[in-house]
Amino acid sequence: MASTTPIDTPPAPPAPPERDESPKSTGRMGDKVFVGLSRGSGILLLVIMASIAVFLSYRAAIAISKDEGNFLTTFDWNPAGDPPVFGIAVLLFGTVVSSIIAMVIAVPIAVGIALFISHYAPRKLAAPIAYVVDLLAAVPSIVYGIWGALVLVPYLEGLNLWLDQFFGWTYIFEKTEVGVARSLFTVGVLLAIMILPIVTSVSREVFLQVPKMNEEAALALGATRWEVIRLSVLPFGRSGIISASMLGLGRALGETMAVATVLSPSFIISLHVLNPGGGTFAQNIAAKFGEADEFGRDALIASGLVLFVLTLLVNGAARLIIARRKEYSGANA
C-alpha cells in the first residue's frame, strides 16, 4: 500500500548523518545476541535471494540454450512447438510502451493532486481526499482489470476514434485495424489509474516536508501562492517526485492481471498504440503458465528474468538521479 512509505514524523532539518561503520556493542549479553541475530538474518536473507537468483538463472539458461529462435529478436512465443521458438522483443516493447503511456498520464495528474491536497485544499477537505486517493491503492488489481474490461474499454473506443481523427497524423495515434480498444493505449490508461495513488501519496508527503521557512520567506518577498510552489516546493520535492514516479513505474512494469484482462495479446510490434495487440512480460507469464510444460515454464522464467533486469535498471537510474540531488532529498529514498 502506498501509505507505508511516508515519513510521519516532522522532518529533521539537516540530512541524517552518514552511517556509522558498524553497530557498537555495549558488551551486554542481550546486545551481543541481538547483533548476532540481526546479522545472521541479514546474511540468511542474502543467501536465500542468491539461491533464488541462481535457480532462476539456471532454469532460464536451459530454456534459452534450446531456443531455436533468437531470444532477443524473435516475434513469437511457442516453446511447445517443434522446433521451440520464443523471443522477448514484443514483450519488452509492450511493457516499456504501456509503462511510458501510464507515466505520461499519471505523473502530472498525481503531482497536481498532491499539490492540491498539500497547499490548496482547506484542511478539512485535505485529509479525506488524501485517504480516498490512498484507498485506490488498496483495490486489488484484478478488480481494476474487470472494471477496465467492462467499463473502460467500451468508453475508450470514443476517445480512440477522436484521437485517430485529429491526431492520426502523428502515426502513433493512427488506427489502422478495426477492433475494440483492447490496446496498449488502454493498458496505459488503466495502469495510470492504478499507479496514481502511490505517486500522489509519496509526492504529497514530500510536499508537506518543505521547510516552512522557505515558504514563508518566499511569501515575505511577495510571492503568490503559485510562485511559492514554483520557487520552493517543486525544487525541494523534485527528487521525491522522481522516487515516487519510480515506485509507480515499478508497479506499472510488473502489473499482471489487470493487463491480462484488458489487453488483446498478439505477438506483433506496432507503434500504432490504438490497435489491439502487443503484450507485456507479466501478462504473457500469466496467460501461458497454466498450460505450459516444464520447458515452457523455463522459457517463461527466462522472460521474467528480463523483466527483473529491466526493473533493476529503472531503479538504479532513479537512485542515481536522487543521489545527485542529495541536498534536497526530502524523502531519503
Add this chain to the structure above:
Amino acid sequence: MKLQRKNRLRATALGALAVSGALVLTACGSDDNSDPGTPKANGDKSSSASSIDCGKAKGQLRASGSSAQKNAMDLWVKNYMAACSGVEINYNSSSSGEGIVAFNQGTVAFAGSDSALKPEEVEESKKSCKTGQGINLPMVGGPIAIGYHLEGVDKLTLDAPTLAKIFDTKIKKWNDPAIAKLNDGVKLPDKSIQAFHRSEDSGTTQNLGKYLGAAAPKDWKYEAEKKWPAPGGQAASGSSGVAAQVKQVDGAIGYFELSYAKSQSISTVDIDTGGSAPAEATSENASKAIAAAKIKGTGKDLALDLDYTTKADGAYPLVLVTYEVVCDTGNKAETLDTVKSFLSYAASDDGQKILTEAGYAPIPAEINAKVRETVNGLS
C-alpha cells in the same frame, strides 16, 4: 496536528467501511458467475440414487485433468457421493496435460483429457500401470459453439470454409458475399467482423483447429495446436473472457463451449455441413455427430476418430470429446473397486442423461456400450 489526526481517524473508519461494504457486495456478485454450466438443482431430481451401484467402493479417490469436463464431473461426483457414503472423490480440474502427467506418475487413479493419449504417453503409462497400459474411455462429448453478436441478426448460418476465412481475417465485413450467400433473406450490416480467440493455450482452440483443418483444408492451413495459430483477430483469456467480449462487442464472433453461450444468452451460428439443413449447436446435434465417429483405439483403448465432415441430418460437426484415462490392467488394488463403480455410474444411462442439462452431449449408445463393457473388465 491533533485535529488532523482526528480527521485521519475518521477518514480511516469511513474508508474501512467503504472497503468492507465493497467486499460484501463483491462476495454476493461472484456467486452467480461461478460454474455457468451447472444446472440449478435439476441434476438432483433426474438422477435417482438407485441406479448407482456402490459395490465395494470405499475410501478416497483422486483424479485430475481437463477443465472442459469439470461441470460434468462435478455433477457425477455430487450424485455419486450422495448415494455412496464413505467414498470421497476429488477431481482437480487443472488441464489435460497436467492430468496425464499426474496419471503417469501414479498420483491419481484416473485422468480427464481433451485428447487421446499420444504413443509416448502410452509408453510412459506402462510404468505406473505395472501389468497394463493407459487406455482412453470417451465419457463426455460437447459442442463447441460459435457465438456471435450482430445487432439485428438473430439467425446466422456459416459453413466451414467461411468460418476458416473469418477466423483467418480473410473475410473482414459482415456483408461479405460469402456470408450473404449462406444467409438468404437476412439483412447483413456493413460492419467489420471482430474475430475473438483464446489468448492462452487451450484444448478448445485445438479442437476448432482440427475441425477447420478437416472440413476446410483449403482455407485453414494451420496445424491444430493449443496455441492460436492465425496472425489476425483479437484475443481474450479463457472461454469466459471470449464469451464476455462477444457479448459486449457489436460485430464480434468467437468460440467457446455451449454452456457459456447458454448462460449468457449469446446467439450461436448454425453450421451448414452440406446436409439437408444447417445444424444448430445443441447437445443432441453434437451427439449425432459423435455417432459418426469411429473407434481408432486398439484392444481396450476406445480413442475416437471424429468425423468432422459428416453430412448426417442435424449433426453438428464442431464437437469435442473428452476421455477418462485409466489402466486397463494393473490398477491399484485399493482404488480399483471405487474407480469401476464410479466410472460405471458415469457411463450409465442416468450418468449420461444429466450431461445434456449441463450443455454437454452424451456419448452415443453404441460406443457407450463398449465403454461400459471395458469399465466392467478393468482389473
